Amino acid sequence: MxxxxxxxxxxxxxxxxxxxxxxxxxxxxxxxxxxxxxxxAQEEYLAVSDLTPFLDNPLDFDQLFGKKFVFFLESSGRGQLDARDVCSIEAATSLNPKVNFILIFSNEVQKINSTRNPALKKLLSKARNLILATVKNIEVVKGTPLEATSTNKFLETKFPVEHLSDFLRLGLLWKLGGVYMDLDLLTFRNIDEILSLKNFLAADTKDKINSCMMGFQRNHPFLKSIMDMVNKSYNPQVYSTVPRSLNLATVDTFGMKVEEAINKGRVKDVHFLNYTVISPITYENYFTLYDEMKGVLTEFMFKNSFGVHLWHSLGSKIKLKRTSTAAYAVVARKLCPRSFEIAGESFFNVII
Known part of the structure; x- marks a missing residue:
């Protein structure tokens, strides 16, 4: 049995x-x-911090990140940066080793796949002053002067990625202070002199302010004036509606034309940077950055400016040879060699 x-x-x-x-x-x-x-479980992801808990605890934020920091924003929701974007971060982090740079992904992104971000992964292994972070969009604007507009009119926007970035940068500066920079702003040198201004806006022509770089102390009254003007004049059908509000707020608050404020350089405690500081190539002339016949601009820009606004929205699909003598190619080879090398031929053949 x-x-x-x-x-x-x-x-x-x-x-x-x-x-x-x-x-x-x-x-x-x-x-x-x-x-x-x-x-x-087999995928590899880059380390990402959540800034949301710090939005209402700015002193805790200061203790962790210090008082000298710069925000970059990626609001597309892709969780992926192309080599041109990483180039700007590489230049900024290497030229400013004592400044913390915080690359913020909007809350649609919870994980950053390292395989899809080889240039960013490589940079993180070298740049000790670069932090990746995510933040909940709604919490950034909650309790700010922008809350109503960003949760109502914003829903009608034709430009969700760009307008989200506009709202987030203003909300972050309101709650945490600091400096914001666009990912298509390529710096040439140490920017301590600019950071020391505390409260500033930057022009991109002789009579117009752009939002590609700005800095404010938290809860600054002129920043509130800007946000109030956004509430008043926001048009969800217009691409540059928020930058336009910066100009309107300048006129409304200080009682002078924008060009006059730029020429003065400082009005009360707000500084207005001349366009040559970070936008030596204006929007209307963006193609000169890619023109091999204008390579002489490289020396001019390095000598007279802290950086250049690259206008990626216009030039991102322009193709250049890696050995090109165009100003952008020369500058990229010099200031972001790691990103340039990893991207290979695709650096000047980016498809977005």
Whole structure:
């Protein structure tokens, strides 16, 4: 009787073993047909901090990140930066080693895949002053003068990525202070002199302010005036509606034309940077950055400016040879060699 039970048990175990093997084999076959699909546990992700808890605790933020910091924003929701964007970050972090640069992804992005971000991964291994972070969009504007507009009129926007970035940069400066920079702003030198101004806006022509770089102490009254003007004049159908509000707020608050404020350089405690400081190539002349006949601009820009606004919205699809003598190519090879090398030929052939 005992012998029969042992045989039965042994047979059952053999059957279970082969059934399990068959299921595993079938599973492996199905995965083999789709090699691009990976188990999430096998994916590699870059370390990301959540800034949301600090929005209402700015003193805790200061203790962790210091008083000298710059925000970059990525609001597309892709969780991926192209080499041109990383180039700007590489230049800024290497030229300003004592400044913390915080690259913020809007809250649609919770994980940053390292495989899809080779240039960013490489930079993180070298730049000790670069922090990746995410933040909840709604919490950035909650309790600010922009809350109503950003949760109502914003829903009608034709430019969700750009306008979200506009609202987030103002909300972050209101709650945490500091400096904001666009990802298509390439710096040439240390920017301590600009950071020391505390409250500033930057022009991109002789009579117009742009939002590509700005700095404010938290809860600054002129920043509130700007946000109030956004509430009043925001047009969800217009691409540059928020930068336009900066100009309107300058006129309304200080009772003078924008050009006059720029020429003065400082009105009360707010500084207005001349366009040559970070926008030596204006919007209307952006193509000169890619024109090999205008390579002489490189020396001019390095000598007279802290950086250049690259106008990626206009020039991102322009193709250049890696050995090009165009100003942008010369500057990129010099200031972001790691990003330039990792990107290969795609650096000047980016498809967005």
């Amino acid at each position: 005992w012998s029969w039970n042992r045989k039965w048990l042994f047979t059952a175990l053999i059957f279970l073993f082969f059934a399990t093997c068959s299921l595993l084999f079938a599973s492996l076959i199905s995965k083999g047909n789709c090699p691009e699909i990976k188990d999430e």
